[in-house]
Amino acid sequence: MSGKLAERDVVNGRESPSASGLAVARPSAARRYLNAQSDSAFSDGFFKTLMLASALTIFVIVLFIFLELAWQSRMAIAHFGISFLYRSAWNPVSEDFGARPFIYGTLVSSLLALLIAVPLSVSTAVFITEMCPIPLRRSLSFLTELLAAIPSVVYGLWALVVLVPLLRTEINPFLMRTLGWTGFFEGPDYGVSMLAAGVILAIMILPIISSITREVMSTVPQSQREAALALGATRWEMIRISVLPNARLGIAGGIILGLGRALGETMAVTMVIGNRPEIARSLLAPGYTMASVLANEFTEATTSLYLSALIEIGLVLFLVTIVVNALARLLIWSVTRGASSRMA
């Protein structure tokens, strides 16, 4: 072993002849500097507090929105009580307010949107994750992402200029002829209508539902897919047996998230729904939503009771979307959390 050591010393000597010359007088400048540095406990504590305060800000903002809305709508709440939610009157002149047509319009337009969007977005997600060739998959998911990023007002503009005339001249007459007997598609046909709002909302929530569906479907382990295929299942059977049941909860979460978005969507709906506070059976008749009435009338509210009633509508909208979103998040978390712990 000593022979080995000697050999190593020679190697060392050759590799860095100035090894001893590199040694500096201790303590070196670096060491003196660092020893003089004080402890960072104070700045670290300050930093952490600052970060914590920012995180809590998010909390405070949501709480603040709730309290502010509740406080500002106290007059309407006191005046109309619970009947505000189911009364149909909306008359600023006689100061008689009820939210029923708006709640109705919000629910119907959103459900209509889900009816159109859910089958389409789930099948798109199935297509993209399970069937599509990879290069096409990338561009398709990019396109759906873009679809999600287009501003509401641009959708509205397009709907107003392209969709509404198309509905009025081509689609609505057809619907009236074939399905008019149901009562859901009766004239007069204005073009701007509940149906137009439902269609544009469907286009807007498609990318949300489809991207979340894709996300949860991709958390289904490959082994599950292979197990089904190994048993001789066709691709569709594999999707039905292994993929969809595993992703069920997450897809439900995505749908509810889409619903949340549809309930609160303002601009595009305001531009095409017709803005009439009446409840009609026909989907071709104009309607009104909670978000649209806020957009249209908030700056015109002249009396304090009128303003207070509008803010109460905002409060209702806030509470509904909070519940819907919370539900959606919990469902999505329950799927993706489980998946990440499986992977870990």
Place this chain on the structure above:
Amino acid sequence: MQQRIQQSGQTWRRWKNHLATGTAVLGALVVVAPLLAIFAYLIYKGASSLNWAFFTKVPKPVGEIGGGMENAIVGSGVLLTVASLIGIPIGIAAGVYLAEFGRKRLLSNLVRFTADVLNGVPSIVVGIAVYSLIVVTQRHFSAFSGGVALGIMMIPTVTRTTEEMLLLVPHAVREAALGLGVPNWRSTVSITLRTASAGIITGCMLAFARVAGETAPLLFTAFGNDDKSLALNQPIAALPLQIFVYAVSPYNDWHRLAWAGSLVLIFLIVVSVSLVRYVTSRGVLKGAS
């Protein structure tokens, strides 16, 4: 006999498979169609309406042809600056807290949850809350209040992306900084955040692009203004607001301007979404093991 039954079962299964595939393809086509339609129409209408005056002129009075949206472009710039100054620091700091200080605690889960919920609060509701807080107290509409509303809406996106990107930074990198005796705040700022910076910047851009197109919260905060203004305590124009007003107007020339404005907005958004995609596909933490 039995074989024939089996065969017809096989055929039926194959048929169902084709049917399902066909439905999925059709679904995808129906989804892509409106997007392509919107884009094609937007580019066709917008490009033919876009001209130099659009960027350099303020709107003409009702009925007169011409004019542009300089006021709205400048206004959106002011609003987005205020929004970014509020939303980005708070969002990043909250993301840092979630990723670095509170990985498993109840409080962080609550904050995460609230951020997701805030993301789903309708923008018009945020507008009302800011209206009651700022506009009512100041007694006038202002650029500042509009910026606050947009800033609030940026926070959740920035927070969640920051957290996600920070969690991608390898533990070994944090340990290296700790082992050198670098103060905690310094290693978070100069090492961890810097390592994740590409991802965080793209997250901020995404949030920026989203609120750039927001109209509803500005209706009763920024309010709109036909003149160019830079003052924070005055009503101010914004691109999406102006598009809305022009879109629902009966004048052809205003429709033309609305299309041009939409094209400008979409351009901004497409660029940032593509950038986000480019950076994330290339690997946010290139070189980090």
Place this chain on the structure above:
Amino acid sequence: MGVGIEVKDLNAWYGSTHTLRDIHLNIPANHATALIGPSGCGKSTFVRCLNRMHETNPIARVTGTVKIGDLDIYNDVSPVVIRRRIGMVFQRPNPFPTMSIYDNVASGLRLNGFRNRQALDEIVERSLRRAALWDEVKDDLKRKSGASISGGQQQRLCIARTLAVDPEVLLMDEPASALDPISTAKIEDLIFQLKSEYTIVIVTHNMQQAARVAEKTGFFLNGQLVEFDATTKIFTNPSDKRTEDYITGRFG
């Protein structure tokens, strides 16, 4: 110069697992000390207790006394201060991926606020020379990222980064386990040179490595320090049966 390390009654836990039990140990100054033992025996936890890295894991806990020179590191100072005086080289090379080679070496000083450029240039060159990396990287110090060089070079870069702050003690947690034989030999050469000026504690699962570089060796088993003695004694005539079983390959 390096300083000695005195460990008394050291106990450590991960959650409810008791990973170190009643460790007593005196590590001599300016020598290399090797810690060996089967994986999971607590040797890595032990070195991580010497610069208070163990406690960065939220579920970890430590009791007992560790004195570096005259300094009681668990009572007299904060973890940040003690880590400035005790350098650590990790199992996997972990250069800062966004920094150039130069910035990596300078990081320990710069991130603590050191601003003197001329002094930094000197320190960076000297540290890279001492880590036997200078000749390989001197042409692209500021051009190449710390993550773009080979694994062996990265580990020497990490050693240079540690040397730049001129620590009194150098802790190495299996520094060569992720490297090829040639890079391993280079790292061992380095340890050999550096030990006259630093107190070096090296964790290794490679007994030949311990025999080559260290004067003193400690054998860990199941969270206990079974035996601590001169390296030659441990490898030729261990006093404990368990040590003998381990070094002769009868278990682990």
